[in-house]
Amino acid sequence: MKKKGLFISFEGIDGSGKTTQVKRLGQSLRDKGYELVTVREPGGTPVAEKIRELLLDARNDGICPRTEAFLYAAARAQLVTEVINPALTEGRVVIADRYLDSTLAYQGYGRGLDTRFLEQLNRLAVAGTVPDLTIILDISPVEGMVRRSDSCPDRLEREGLQFQEAVRAGYLSLSRQYPERIKVVDAMQPPEQVYAEIVALVTPFLAQLAEAGV
Template sequence: MRSSRMLKSVFFFFESVKTHNYYLFCSWSLIALTEGLLYNYIINKIILTKFREGLAVLAEGFFITFEGIEGSGKTTQINLLAEYLREQGYQVLVSREPGGTALGEKIRELLLDPQYDSMDYRTEILLYAADRAQHVREKIKPALEQGKIVISDRFVDSNLAYQAAGRGLDYEMVYQINDWVIDSTWPDLTFILDIEIKEGLKRARALSLDEAGDRLEREVDDFHQRVRDAYLEMAEGERFALVDAGGDREEVQKNIKKIIARRLF
């Protein structure tokens, strides 16, 4: 019986740290105190260190990113979610990539300007990396250290989808470049908003100053399909939450809130 409760407490602990779930954490604490597990040699060696790490994780901010093809509605859903979280009493920083900093906005102009349609793919990935390095150092890390929820419109996964899958660059190279520039600042939760490419591009181009869209929106459909396929494959990972973005914005936001309730509260 005691060993069963010990195993249960171990399960509650690791699940609470992995998911940042306060209630599971309390369940672990209660069982641990009741059974005297905090004084057990084995638990001390295997778990107690993780317990201290767990407290640090729970005390930090929460990093959310939104991904998806052009016109998937990321900006709209981010603004709705940020408003909702602020109403719940959270401090929220909303940012975007490329951009998010004064330097990043200049890089954004270069990356999206159609006049640079001959930009080499290696130049492109390194510009994204420069933007992200500044973004993480100047905005994201400081906000997380202050216990804020950070919501970013695109992050590393955009490079993996657009530059690795879309452009055909080496996946491992793209991953390693990004892992270096973000300094281990990976998102806690990533929403992938999924929509048919023709509908997405129609939406995106309707909002563009140029009917043809920006430099990325002008890419051929096959490129955008490769990007979408890459996102759908990513969505199978634990960090990701796939959301159908084809409905109206209220319906999409309702589904996002359901996921947030499971992952954050």
């Protein structure tokens, strides 16, 4: 019998609280007895971790935006095949700290690559494995920078703010294009409040999972 689990992804600009909330939700679902798999992009399999090293290595500053897009897509294809699809087939809950929409927001709206091309690249990479629910944690770029650095951004960091602003606008645009799948949570609020809104969004999906007998 083919079982299908639940796939939730978290998105948002740097420092928006994704990892914080993924950990909290993950712990809560585990405590409730759900079989859970959490993944973080790029990485999660031996090959995808090697691609991650390529992407994060500061010496690879010559990587052009198209190469970057292909490398993220390659890592994602491997993660979907090796980890996400098998987990969903077994009826597990999969929580991803970034997924498809990061490519559109960062490489598309941020770096200016053609979003139609990136949509096709994403389709090829994930071969139909699209999240049931995507939660965008929305904050201002200044807040994201302050949270990450615990101080006011300096001049150079401020240049990065324009990029983060474009990425943020991209995420919000995606939420309007895919209103059924993508929900926006105001992540300027305290963590408990953000978490409460996340639980309200996730609960109906857990109920469906229970009804499906998974």
